[in-house]
Amino acid sequence: MKAEMQGEGSVVSSKPIFNEMMRSDGDVRDHYRQYAHWLSQTTPDQVRAKQQQADTLFHRVGITFAVYGEDSGGERLIPFDIVPRIIPAHEWKTLSSGLTQRVKALNAFIKDIYHEQAIVRAGIFPPGQVVDNPQFKQEMLGLNVPRDVYCHIAGVDIVRAGEGEFYVLEDNLRVPSGVSYMIEDRIVMMRLFPELFAQHRVAPVDHYPDVLLETLREVAPAGVDDPTVVVLTPGRYNSAYFEHAFLAMQMGVELVEGPDLFVSNDAVYMRTTQGPRRVDVVYRRVDDDFLDPQAFRPDSMLGVPGLFSAYRAGRVTLCNAVGTGVADDKATYIYVPDMIRFYLGEEPILSNVPTYQLRKPDECAYVLAHLEELVVKEVHGSGGYGMLVGPCATRTQREEYKAKILAMPHNFIAQPTLSLSSCPTFVEQGVAPRHVDLRPFVLSGREVRLVPGGLTRVALREGSLVVNSSQGGGTKDTWVLDN
Amino acid sequence: MLSRIADSLYWMARNMERAENTARMLDIAHRMAMLPTGLLEPAQEWDAPLLITGQYTTFFSKYPVRTEDNVIQFLGLDPDNPSSIYSCIEAARESGRSVRGAITAEMWEDLNATWLEIRDMRLERIKHMGPRDFFEWVKSRSHLFRGVTVGTMLRDEAFQFIRLGTFIERADNTARILDVKYHILLPNVADVGGAADYYQWGALLRSVSAFQAYRKAFREQIKPQRVAELLILREDMPRSLHACMNEVQDILTAIGNPGEPQRLAGELHAGLHYGRVEDIFAQGMHEYLSTFLSKVARLGDEITRQYFSVQYA
Numbered sequence: 001m002k003a004e005m006q007g008e009g010s011v012v013s014s015k016p017i018f019n020e021m022m023r024s025d026g027d028v029r030d031h032y033r034q035y036a037h038w039l040s041q042t043t044p045d046q047v048r049a050k051q052q053q054a055d056t057l058f059h060r061v062g063i064t065f066a067v068y069g070e071d072s073g074g075e076r077l078i079p080f081d082i083v084p085r086i087i088p089a090h091e092w093k094t095l096s097s098g099l100t101q102r103v104k105a106l107n108a109f110i111k112d113i114y115h116e117q118a119i120v121r122a123g124i125f126p127p128g129q130v131v132d133n134p135q136f137k138q139e140m141l142g143l144n145v146p147r148d149v150y151c152h153i154a155g156v157d158i159v160r161a162g163e164g165e166f167y168v169l170e171d172n173l174r175v176p177s178g179v180s181y182m183i184e185d186r187i188v189m190m191r192l193f194p195e196l197f198a199q200h201r202v203a204p205v206d207h208y209p210d211v212l213l214e215t216l217r218e219v220a221p222a223g224v225d226d227p228t229v230v231v232l233t234p235g236r237y238n239s240a241y242f243e244h245a246f247l248a249m250q251m252g253v254e255l256v257e258g259p260d261l262f263v264s265n266d267a268v269y270m271r272t273t274q275g276p277r278r279v280d281v282v283y284r285r286v287d288d289d290f291l292d293p294q295a296f297r298p299d300s301m302l303g304v305p306g307l308f309s310a311y312r313a314g315r316v317t318l319c320n321a322v323g324t325g326v327a328d329d330k331a332t333y334i335y336v337p338d339m340i341r342f343y344l345g346e347e348p349i350l351s352n353v354p355t356y357q358l359r360k361p362d363e364c365a366y367v368l369a370h371l372e373e374l375v376v377k378e379v380h381g382s383g384g385y386g387m388l389v390g391p392c393a394t395r396t397q398r399e400e401y402k403a404k405i406l407a408m409p410h411n412f413i414a415q416p417t418l419s420l421s422s423c424p425t426f427v428e429q430g431v432a433p434r435h436v437d438l439r440p441f442v443l444s445g446r447e448v449r450l451v452p453g454g455l456t457r458v459a460l461r462e463g464s465l466v467v468n469s470s471q472g473g474g475t476k477d478t479w480v481l482d483n
Numbered sequence: 484m485l486s487r488i489a490d491s492l493y494w495m496a497r498n499m500e501r502a503e504n505t506a507r508m509l510d511i512a513h514r515m516a517m518l519p520t521g522l523l524e525p526a527q528e529w530d531a532p533l534l535i536t537g538q539y540t541t542f543f544s545k546y547p548v549r550t551e552d553n554v555i556q557f558l559g560l561d562p563d564n565p566s567s568i569y570s571c572i573e574a575a576r577e578s579g580r581s582v583r584g585a586i587t588a589e590m591w592e593d594l595n596a597t598w599l600e601i602r603d604m605r606l607e608r609i610k611h612m613g614p615r616d617f618f619e620w621v622k623s624r625s626h627l628f629r630g631v632t633v634g635t636m637l638r639d640e641a642f643q644f645i646r647l648g649t650f651i652e653r654a655d656n657t658a659r660i661l662d663v664k665y666h667i668l669l670p671n672v673a674d675v676g677g678a679a680d681y682y683q684w685g686a687l688l689r690s691v692s693a694f695q696a697y698r699k700a701f702r703e704q705i706k707p708q709r710v711a712e713l714l715i716l717r718e719d720m721p722r723s724l725h726a727c728m729n730e731v732q733d734i735l736t737a738i739g740n741p742g743e744p745q746r747l748a749g750e751l752h753a754g755l756h757y758g759r760v761e762d763i764f765a766q767g768m769h770e771y772l773s774t775f776l777s778k779v780a781r782l783g784d785e786i787t788r789q790y791f792s793v794q795y796a
Contacts, residue, residue, distance in 0.1 A: 236581065245584055255584070260487050271486040271793035273640065274740045 018162045018421040019433050020085065031088040031481055034199050044430055050192055051082050051426055057188050079474035080185060082192065085423045085436055085456040089483040092203075092452055095158070095166060098349030099440055100448040101340060103154050106171060106327050107444060108343035110150040113326055114140045124338050133332070134380065135325025137288065139295060143312060146219045147446065150321040153212070153283075154442040155179075158350070160421040167353045167418065169437065171336070173328040174320060175285050178455045179441050180243040183208060183250075185455075185477040203452035203482040208441070209250035211449050212283075216251075218445035219317050220280045227280035229253045230270060232261070234286050234302045244285050258286070263306030266313040281317045282307075288322050330413050331357070331379045353418060359410035367414040368405065371398045376405065376414045391417060420465050423476065425458055435459045437467050438478065452480035488582045489644045490791040495578035495586075495594075496632075496648030502571035503625035504656035505558055506618040507690045508532040511663055513614050514686035516551065518679060527667070529554040534666045535659045536566055555614060556606050568621055572601045587635040590628070597624045640738065647734045647786070654727035655779045658772045660691055661714050664707070665769040684710050691722050711768060712760045724775065725755040731782075743785040751778055 016024070021032040028036040039047075058080055087095075112118050113136070119125040130136055155176025157169040186205050190197055213229065220227030233244035235257050248255035260270050261279065269276035284291065290300040295308035310316045326332065334355050337348040356363040356374075367374055376388040388401040405412050422433035440454030456476040457467035467473040508531070515528040526549050533539040533554065541564070546553040561567045565574075576598040579586055600620075609617040629649065636642045664683060684705045688694040693713060700717065701709050718725040732752045735745050763771045 236583075249584065254485055256485065257487065260485050269793075273484055273486055273489045273644070273738065273790040276793055 017419055017433070017435075018160060018165075020160070020421050020423045020436070021433075031086050035084070035086060035196070038196060038199070039424075039431065047082070047426060047431070054080055054082050054188055054192055057191065058184075078181065079460060079472075080188065081425050081434075081458055081460070081474050081476045082189070083424050083426050083431060083476065084189065084196075084479045085438075085458075085476045086200075086479045086481065087453070089481050091164065092480040094164070094349060095440065096450050096452070098166070099156055099442050099450060101344065101346060101349055102156065102168065102171070102336060103151065103442045103444055103448055105336065105340040105343050106154070106173060107148065107150055109339045110173075110321070110324055110327050111145075111148050112343070114143060114323065119339065119342055122342065124342055125335055129331055130326070133326050133329065135288075135323065135329060137323030137326070139308065139312075140321070140323040144314075145321050146221060146317055149219055149444045151324045151327070152215055152219060152319040152321075152444050154444070155439045156442060158438045158440065159353075159418065160438075161418045162421075166350055168333075168336070168350050169353060170330070170333060171328045172439075173324040175287065176439070176441070177240045177243050177285075178439055179208060180246045181475050182441070182453065182455045182478070183246075185475055189477040200479065201482040203480040205451045205453050205478075208451045209247060211443055211451060212247065213251040213253070215443040215445035215449065216281045216283055216317075216319055219319065221314055221317055224280045228278060229281040229283060230256045230261075230279050232256055232258070232282050232284040232286055232304075234258075234290070238285075240285065247283075258300075258302045258304050261304040261307070263304060263310050266306070266310045266315050268304070268307065268310050268316045279316060281319060283319045288325065291318070291322065329380050330355075330377055334413070353415045356414040358405060358412040358414065363414075364405070364409050367412075368402060371402065374414045374416060376401065376412055379411055379413060423456070423458065425460065425476070427460065427462075432462070434462070435465050435467065436476065452482070453478035484585075484640045484644075486791045486793050488585050489640070490787075491578040491582045492585060492641055492644045493648040493786070493791075495575045495582075496645040497652040498571040498575035498578065499594075499625050499628050500649050500652035501566065501656065502568045502575070503622050504653070504660070505532070505536065505566070505568050505571065506621035507656075508535055508660060508663070509555060509558055510615070510618045511660065511686050511690040512554070513551070513618070514689065515667065515683055518682045518686075526550055531663045531666045532558055535663055538564070538566065551614070552606060552610070555609060555617075559609065559617065560601075560604060560606060569601050569604070572598055572624075585641045587631075589631050589635045593624075593628050593631050597628070600624075643734050643738050644790075647731065647738070650727045650730040650734070651779065651783055651786070653722060654724055654731065655776060657691060657714060657722050657724060657727065658775050658779070660687065661711070662769060662772045663687060665772075681705055688713075693720060693722065696720055707768075708760055708764060711763060715763065716755060716758055716760060718756075725752075728752040728755050738790070740789065742789045744782060744789050747778065747782045747785055751775070751782065 020029070021036065022028060058077055109119065113130060117127075117130065120127045120130065151173040153176060155172040155178065157172065158166050159169050160166050183206055216229045217227050229251070230253055231244055231248040231251070233241060233255055235241065238244070245255055254260075254270060256270055261282075262269055262271065262276075264276075268279045268282070270279050286302050289297045290302045292303045292305060292308040293300045294305045296303070307316070307318075308322065311318050311322070333352065334357060337352055340346055340348045356367050358364040358367055358376075367376065370390075371388070372390045372393075374390045376390070378386040388397065390398065393401070420435045420437070423436045424431050425434035427434070436456050436458045438454050438456050440450055443449045456478045458474050458476050459465055459467045459472070460474050461472050464472065512528045512532050515531070516526065529549050529551060530539065533542050533549075536558065538558070542549070542554070542557050546557060557564055557567065559568045562569055562573075564570060576594045579591055579594045583591060604617075632642070632645055636645070664687065667683065681704070684707060685694065688697050688705070688710060691714065697705065697709065697713055700713060700720075703709070713720050713723065715724045717723050718729055720726055728748065728751050732748050735741075735748050
């Protein structure tokens, strides 16, 4: 799981770090009290033994999955930390209503952009950002999709800076991944610490595949009573292949590759030993550009010729819809709070990280004068590439980056350094605080649904704020307490 | 099930079975080469496996002389030869890997272990261990894989396609092995029925694990007609054409979606079920086997058309 699971995660702090378990006076927060008690009764050796057991379990699961991917031995497992990240019920309530609100507005925005563009005409969203966005898909203009849902599966990256202070770092609206880790982490934790689950009322997450299947079936083309759903994967060389296989298996649907499908008279079929079988909903884990060589990149071997035409004819539903990327780049991100006000008439529950747009001369000037305290990112970049982390950069790096900004200011945004919260984590020296973020998965069908929690990523190196798996990041089980 | 998955499972099994039968063909040549025939050219017995597998020309384009070492290298270990034992095992393992979710963990581990071993196999090692031991190793790995498959897999469609691959390939290979005598002619007519003839038929029976079965079934000296009867018509002989077609017919019925494969398999089966060995000899065994082989090849094509290359609604 590489590119897709990478978030930014590089918001750097100069302020005191919010420790999710301990107050600054050394007292344990209420929702961690039972766990802290358990931890105090457990020797470091016992904890270490549990961690080893967890690693073994993951290795075994990993082997089952690893064979899908690389050759023998080459597969790298993402480190798993056995200390759970605990979120109290009231905080989750805020998060889940904030996420529901946000994803509703984003879906309304995508619909609007491909129809009337009312938000542009109202002068709220700049027209240039629609046409110039490479993720904007002309082909989607005027196309109606079932239940007006475009982004059926969203992975929204969230960081915490203080008590009740959550920020959305980015919205992943194309093919977000990582949900299989959320489920696997829970399975391993329940196996290792049954006594902790007896003491805590941890909200379950393992019904995610059921909710996903229900969501996918709800957005089938009109008139289909018993829709057939498939998962479309680029194949076993894709870094997230095991997640594709995992979800297909858990939902009990076929895992297909492009050549397994064909289109005839605008209907999609899969090739089976019992003849062609009609497909109604495609949960596709293939990027827009590769979906259909007739509509997008002609050199794509991963797609299905004619798929987009069948989609346009309303004979099949693609999840997520084509062109959702128009709503998740960093320049659009800035407008999400405005979208919430515009489409829903509500005030945003979750905040954005304050963001400077360098295409505006005054903001650009400010950023250039304060490079050493800001994080600067490319508008269309992702995965932490092409980014300048001011406080960590050398003078030369800052100078070089300055030149890049001046050449194309509209290509950049900047954000202040935030203090990313930390969570107790089992490391070599024992249990110590490490920085975390959170990716909940938001499902939109007939209604918006979330399973409580999400994927917590943790920066395992001391002081590091980079939670990306490619840079030493790990995962934790996320416990939403059910009070 | 998805055509792609069924296709991979079918070829996984065919390739494993082919690796086993190639070892059996090499085994015959090895046994026959030990017989002092005198009038044969040196190492002429090694032509047989090359001719049976249709690789005579390819072999000589690559190797200057026909020697035991060269033939074992070419049919056993040559990665450039797509039907060498090495390539068959590699292909079986690749197919298994691509449909990892459709086979059991034990099957995968077994396939992978076989692959890791053949990958490190060298001619020197085969010579050191003795070629017979190498052939036995290949056969036992194939037996093991089949056993693991039967012992661990759910009896679903995936299982049926694996079994289909096994028996189609075995039918083809047994027919080819039986045809070996056509390729290794006796020096002169007077030798027919003599010691050399006896020894060659014996080697052939042993190579398909049928020597003891012959003794039990007929209790008489080895005669070509009896060998043909055993390996073509007897349905209680597990590698006979009749036994293979019994399986193929049952499997195709179980898979369903009937069409040309079922008809063709029925036709082949009926010929074996009601056939008489006198008629086979009247027609000429080589001719009979050639016709059978081309029909099995057609059956394979029809299976591909019906189940693996679904085109339109």
